[in-house]
Amino acid sequence: MQKLIIGTRGSVLALWQANHIKDCLEAQYKDIEVEVKIVKTKGDKILDVPLAKIGGKGLFTKELEELLLKDEIDLAVHSLKDVPVEFVEGLGLAAITKREDVRDSFLSFKYASLEELPLGARVGTTSLRRTMQISALREDLETQSLRGNVQTRLKRLQEGDFDAIILAQAGVNRLGIHKEVPYIVPLDFMIPAMGQAALGVECKKGSKTESLLQFLNDSKAAFETTCERAFVRTLNGGCQVPIGVNATLENGILKVRSILGLPDGTEILRECLEVQVKTLADCKRIGVQMAQEFLRQGAEKILQKAQNWEFK
Structure with a gap:
């Protein structure tokens, strides 16, 4: 019998997410055994410092990605909002699951x-x-x-x-x-983080595991989060910066809300638009264009100020 090992953080929520994927895999493939392996990440170990101060990229994914590259785990289950917009060479998202409530x-x-x-x-x-x-x-x-x-x-x-x-x-x-x-x-007034409420399932690109995970992919979530991640990537941001973006796809229309500013709310950029889309490339283009408009309005300077922000 083939065996797949899922890597996950050890919190109750992370374990719920990993076991949800485990249940889906075992229901889909009767001849595959699935094991959950708990891994501590940097973000789990350092709890006395605000996340933005210990680095915003890969805090909850780096150790899991190292195990993927070593073939010590076959897939990693993340909250998509914690997944950096750039991947380690050889790794990528095999699936983005259907979203829960994004708020x-x-x-x-x-x-x-x-x-x-x-x-x-x-x-x-x-x-x-x-x-x-x-x-x-x-x-x-x-x-x-x-x-x-x-x-x-x-x-x-x-x-x-x-x-x-x-x-x-x-x-x-x-x-x-x-x-x-x-x-x-x-x-309802608060614009969520990119990828919020979806799970990202990561594995080695081109692997057999990648093909096994395809059934988990939700096309609506993929369209929405492709736009959101392109927006954040263009701004060179991450999950620990003051950027919110949420795309919603309904009947071929992508509605996107975005916000960026200083944590004290004194300098804020906002945007909202609705565009017809047909492909993932359309969604990516919209995210890039919205971010470019923010950059024209001074987003880079605002984000630089925000990097030095001190939590109380």
């Missing part, structure tokens, strides 16, 4: 919404992107760095370290957190 979400034990938070309330998040959009809406709120897995973040929220925290709604749904926290509110 970010407000969570609190005491307050029913972001609007109901008192003046100066503490909001926990690791993300400069989220910090930027919260600050633009309510400059009085104090956003503070919140590292660790979902369970660690929920524990700190419950213990009163924060009045509210922001998580991806996809993770909330996948882990069934609705039973644990009384107030969970999806934030």
Whole structure:
């Protein structure tokens, strides 16, 4: 019997994602045994420093990619938003899965919404992107760095370290957190990170494993995230910079929202457009063009300022 080894981070959410792919593979191929192998990444080991300060690219993927190249694992399952836009030579995405809810979400034990938070309330998040959009809406709120897995973040929220925290709604749904926290509110105003709510399945290019994984690919998610990743690549950004972009494909029309700015919300660029698309190349072109317009408006200088941002 053939065996496939899935590499994954060890958090509860990462294990949910890896086991979801494991279940899909075992249902598709009755003659393949699938094993899940836990790997600690740099982003998992350094928890006392904001992510943006320890390097924004490959924090949660590098160690997994090294094992792929050594053939110690056959595939790696990532949150697509954590996957750098440039790959190590010889590796690539074999599949992008169907997306969960792409929105970010407000969570609190005491307050029913972001609007109901008192003046100066503490909001926990690791993300400069989220910090930027919260600050633009309510400059009085104090956003503070919140590292660790979902369970660690929920524990700190419950213990009163924060009045509210922001998580991806996809993770909330996948882990069934609705039973644990009384107030969970999806934030429609907030533009997500590139690739948010999709899983990226990475392996060696041209390998037998790559062909086995093709059935996992969702064409709608591929169209949307191709645009989003092209946008971020053109800006030379990553998952730890204050950039949000979300593409939605409906009936051949790609609607794209994007945002970029300083974490305190004082300098922000926004764009929204709708374009008919037929191919992945169309989606990539739209992402590039939107980013080029941001660059014409001074995006590079804003991102340089944001690199020196200090979380409280």
